[in-house]
Each structure stands twice: as structure tokens, then as C-alpha cells.
Amino acid sequence: MSSSENASSPKVINWAILGTGSIATDMVQILKQLPHTQVLAIGSRTIESATTFADRWSIPRRYSSYDEAASDKDVHVVYIATPSLRHPTDCKMALSHNKAVLCEKSMASSHDIGKEVLDMAKEKKLLFVHAVWSRFFPAMNKLRSLIEEGVVGDVKSARVSFCQNDGAGSCSALLETGIYCAQFLQWVLSSSSSQHKKEQEE
Numbered sequence: 473m474s475s476s477e478n479a480s481s482p483k484v485i486n487w488a489i490l491g492t493g494s495i496a497t498d499m500v501q502i503l504k505q506l507p508h509t510q511v512l513a514i515g516s517r518t519i520e521s522a523t524t525f526a527d528r529w530s531i532p533r534r535y536s537s538y539d540e541a542a543s544d545k546d547v548h549v550v551y552i553a554t555p556s557l558r559h560p561t562d563c564k565m566a567l568s569h570n571k572a573v574l575c576e577k578s579m580a581s582s583h584d585i586g587k588e589v590l591d592m593a594k595e596k597k598l599l600f601v602h603a604v605w606s607r608f609f610p611a612m613n614k615l616r617s618l619i620e621e622g623v624v625g626d627v628k629s630a631r632v633s634f635c636q637n638d639g640a641g642s643c644s645a646l647l648e649t650g651i652y653c654a655q656f657l658q659w660v661l662s663s664s665s666s667q668h669k670k671e672q673e674e
Contacts, residue, residue, distance in 0.1 A: 488513040488541040488571075490562055491553035492525040495576055499551055500529045515541025542566040549599075552576055556647060563589045563600070572599035578647040604655050612659075619660060632656050 487503055489496050489511060496514075503511050511531050516522035519536035526534040535541040542550045542565055550566040552559055552575040560580045566573050573593070579602045580586035593600035606612055618624055632653045 482508045484508050484510050486510050486512040486546050486548050487551055488515060488544055488547040488549070489531075489551045489553060490515045490538045490541055490566075491555075492516045492521045493553060496525070496551075496553040497529075499553060500525075500531075503551075504529070513541045513544050513547055515539075538562055539565055542571055543569045547571060549574060551603075557581065560585050560589055564592055567592050567596055567598055567600070570596065570598065574601045574603055576603045578651050581647060604651070606652060606656065607659070616659070627661060630657055630660050 485508060487509065489500060492514065500511055503509055511529065513533040513535060514522050514526050514529075514531045515535045515538045516525065517537070519534065522534035522536060525531070533541075533544060535544075538554060541547070542562075549572045550569075552562050552566065552573060554562050556576075556578055559575055559578065563573050563575050563579070567589070575589075580589060590600060619627060634649050634652045
């Protein structure tokens with residue numbers, strides 16, 4: 473292949489997935505549908521779990537620790553799908569290896585802990601995304617536009633529910649499925665508040 477052909481070829485983004493649970497299983501299937509994307513590595517707390525997951529999804533590299541997977545020199549992005557209470561630690565570990573990070577919800581158990589992670593990403597100039605996927609739904613963007621344009625009037629209150637028996641375990645329900653409700657209300661009400669403030673200033 474000539475240098476000019478190589479220069480024009482799209483770059484393949486290599487991913488490492490940390491964790492082998494159900495959410496990691498969902499994510500690996502999504503990533504495998506994307507162009508110019510390779511799930512290169514899987515990290516787990518045991519080599520047995522990593523191997524089982526890697527064999528099932530044809531992932532070439534498997535590691536018996538999260539740190540080994542995140543530090544793989546050929547990995548560009550690390551997807552954090554470990555148990556929720558580990559997320560801040562695992563995010564900072566991946567960032568320390570100069571990797572972009574996509575962190576499954578919930579990102580952190582408090583504002584201060586979350587800020588530590590974001591500050592580290594900013595300091596190292598690395599991409600960090602919190603995987604609250606509903607923020608990317610076209611319907612959500614349309615709803616926000618309607619609110620900002622005043623189509624639904626001045627939003628004074630909102631009610632939302634998300635019902636799912638997911639066994640939050642050691643994490644509170646608010647940090648697990650409840651985060652969808654909390655982030656939605658924050659998003660909708662802050663949008664309405666920003667629009668109202670803008671109108672007052674005008």
C-alpha cells in the first residue's frame with residue numbers, strides 16, 4: 473500500500489472493554505456494528521471470565537486485570553462497564569494511561585468524586601463521556617428544542633418515572649436506573665430555566 477493510500481484510509485479505533493457483565497455484552501454487539509471500529513481487548517478480574525467473553529465475541533486480546541487491558545498500547549478508547557462503585561477508580565486508571573473513556577452510568581456517587589474524574593480528563597486533554605444514552609436520542613433533542621422555543625410554555629415542573637427491577641445491589645436505585653430520571657429532569661428544567669433567563673435579559 474502506498475503512503476498516499478495509507479494516509480487516506482480511515483483510522484480504526486481500537487476499544488478495550490472493562491467488565492464482562494450484561495451491559496458489556498450489549499455494548500460489544502453495538503461496537504461490532506460500527507465502521508472503522510475494533511474491540512481489541514477485554515479486561516476482567518479473572519482470566520477465565522475474560523477468555524470466555526473474548527471467545528464468545530472474537531476479541532483478540534484478553535486480560536486478567538482491568539489495568540492490563542486499559543494500558544494496552546494499541547487501545548484508543550476504554551469502555552468502563554465494571555461494577556458501579558468502581559467507576560471513578562477505573563476511569564482515573566484509564567485516563568492515567570492516556571486513553572479516552574466512555575463510562576457507563578453511574579459515573580460517580582457524588583459531585584466531588586465526579587469532578588475529580590472530569591478535572592483529570594480536562595488536565596490531560598482526553599475525551600471523557602458519561603454513557604447516559606438517552607441524551608443522544610433524537611426524540612430527546614426534539615423535546616429540548618420544543619422547550620427552548622417555548623412551544624410547550626414555561627416549564628414549572630416535570631414528572632418522570634423509569635420502572636425496572638435491576639437489583640441495584642450495593643449501589644442505590646438512584647445511582648442505577650434512577651439516574652435516568654434525575655438527569656432527564658435536570659436537563660429539561662435547566663433548559664427551561666436557561667431560556668427564561670435569556671428572555672428576561674432581552
